[in-house]
Amino acid sequence: MKTALDPAIKDTPEGIAADAILRSCVHCGFCLPACPTYQLLGDELDSPRGRIYLMKQLLEGRGVSASTQLHLDRCLGCRACESACPSGVQYGRLLEFGRALTEERVGRPAVVAAKRRLLGKIVPHTGRARKLLRAARWLRPAMPGALRSQVPETPPPPGERTLAWPAPRHARRVVIVSGCVQPTLGPGIDPAAARVLDRVGISAVASTGTGCCGAVSQHLSAHADALAQVRRNVDALSRQLEAGAEALVFTASACSAMLADYGRLLAHDALYAERAARVSAAARDVSQLIAAESVALRGVLRESARSQVPRTPQRVAFQAPCTLQHALSLNGVIEPLLLAAGFALTPVTDKQRCCGSAGTYSILQPQLSQQLLRAKVEALAAGDPDVIATANVGCLHHMRSGTSIPVRHWVELLDERLALD
Ligand code: SF4
Ligand code: SF4
Structure with a gap:
């Protein structure tokens, strides 16, 4: 052209x-x-x-x-x-x-501009998002149906094991980076990943001094805010690399994709370019890290299987988030891990199609988002699964609002399978 x-x-x-x-x-x-x-x-x-x-x-x-x-x-x-x-x-x-x-x-109508500003001020900040969710849950019974479906019901309190991190015991060490909404919407996901990694010989600790990866602000075209969040994370994660972490891991594929992009985003920042490139080079989605240890994982699974009573495999419909497929090019990495763990995968059509979550899209473009959600859950439900598994907390939360089938992070399923021995 x-x-x-x-x-x-x-x-x-x-x-x-x-x-x-x-x-x-x-x-x-x-x-x-x-x-x-x-x-x-x-x-x-x-x-x-x-x-x-x-x-x-x-x-x-x-x-x-x-x-x-x-x-x-x-x-x-x-x-x-x-x-x-x-x-x-x-x-x-x-x-x-x-x-x-x-x-x-191009300007925006005042109400729309204010809504976008408010989203940018709340969603990337864990404490504020948690307070908003608490208030929304309280108001949930009085909300109209479409809005109510966006507010998850109060979950039962997580069990002690769900939130337990294994004590570091291996020479290999990685940092699991906490995002902004995941600690509220899926507090058990990072500890589950840490337990799986522990079983394959890698100790994982939670990051300190980090916050939102910057993707929410990026979606809202608030680039200055996004870059401020990226720089704060580069400062914190560089310290953790210097302290000996071999990789920086996200369990949400959207955040993994953003972390992998830090080097490009700060390439023209003299103060940060080098460190941002180092952070991006060490960035891994949890699926990459576990897939790289698949031999060790299969060994642990074989041991687990010997001590378990054989039972009908749980049927899983796997939803590959767009960030996993198109931004990280990790299509087809997770499914073999679930199969190795004894789950049965149900057929899913139109796998490449977005579920409509897409950052803040479900809030800013609700009609299109709902149409995509309906088509996605229909495709996932077609094979009559017991559970839907995904690799991104945003998709998880969005899909939960559109189906009665339980929706889980795939690493939680793997962790539970390993816990049965
Ligand atoms: S596939 Fe689309 S984006 Fe790619 S070259 Fe063709 S028109 Fe352009
Ligand atoms: S909605 Fe269409 S144009 Fe936009 S990123 Fe997806 S495929 Fe590309």
Whole structure:
């Protein structure tokens, strides 16, 4: 694609990167069938190719309007288009820049702007999010149905084992990075990962001094806030690498993808570039780390199986989050681990399709999000599973609101299987 970028943008680092991305698109349209919003709305401007065209216009200074903003807002940022694209177009990176520029140039109605600001002030902060959730649970009975489904019911108090971290005992040591919403919505997930890692010879400790990975603010195009969160985490995680941790692990695939991107995000920051690159190089999704130890895991599972009474395998429908599939390219890594642990996987159609969670999308685009949720839970339920497993807390929370089938993090299932010996 030929481009003629606005001179004010052309020679900036973002402009140079965006120009290269725009030029790599050959308009073939192979990405269109992979795009969930194009499938739902049937409008070229709600497809990757259409959005690339809108961003080209924007970057060339040929007009940006509320319509541009609408079509970019409707994008999930799922990056299914990247996996489908034969030309390697880095759509997600272009979207990040396109949205930031649109945010600068097109205003938003005061109520919408205030809602976005409020989300940015609450969601990335664990304490504030917890208080809001507590208040929402209290008000839940009085809420209308659609809103009520977004507020999870008060769960039973977690058992002692659920929250227990094994004492460090191995030479190999990793840090599990706590995110922002996961300690509230899934407090048992990180300890479960630590117990599984312990069984394969790796001690895991919880990170200190970290907070939200920055993805929530990034979704809201609040880039200054996102970068402040990224720098705080780079400071804290660099100290933990210096203290001997071999890897920095997230159990939420969206946060893993963000952590892997820190090096790029701070590449032009003289003070942080080197340390951010080191942090990204050490970033792992928990699935990568456990899959790399699959030989040890299979040994532990064999031992466990010998001491257990044989029973009918639990039927699991696995939902691969978009960040796992398209941002981290870890498609197909978790399923063999679940099979090795004796679970039976049920068939799931349209695996690449987003569940509609997508950061703050379920709050800001509720109608599209609900349509995607309905289609996703229908596809997952088709094989009559006992449980739905996922790899991202955002998807977990979102899917729980749309189905009566229990939804769990896959590492919790693995942990429970190991605990039976
Ligand atoms: S598949 Fe890739 S090259 Fe083809 S239109 Fe989509 S983004 Fe452009
Ligand atoms: S990121 Fe997802 S929703 Fe956005 S254009 Fe690509 S496939 Fe469509």
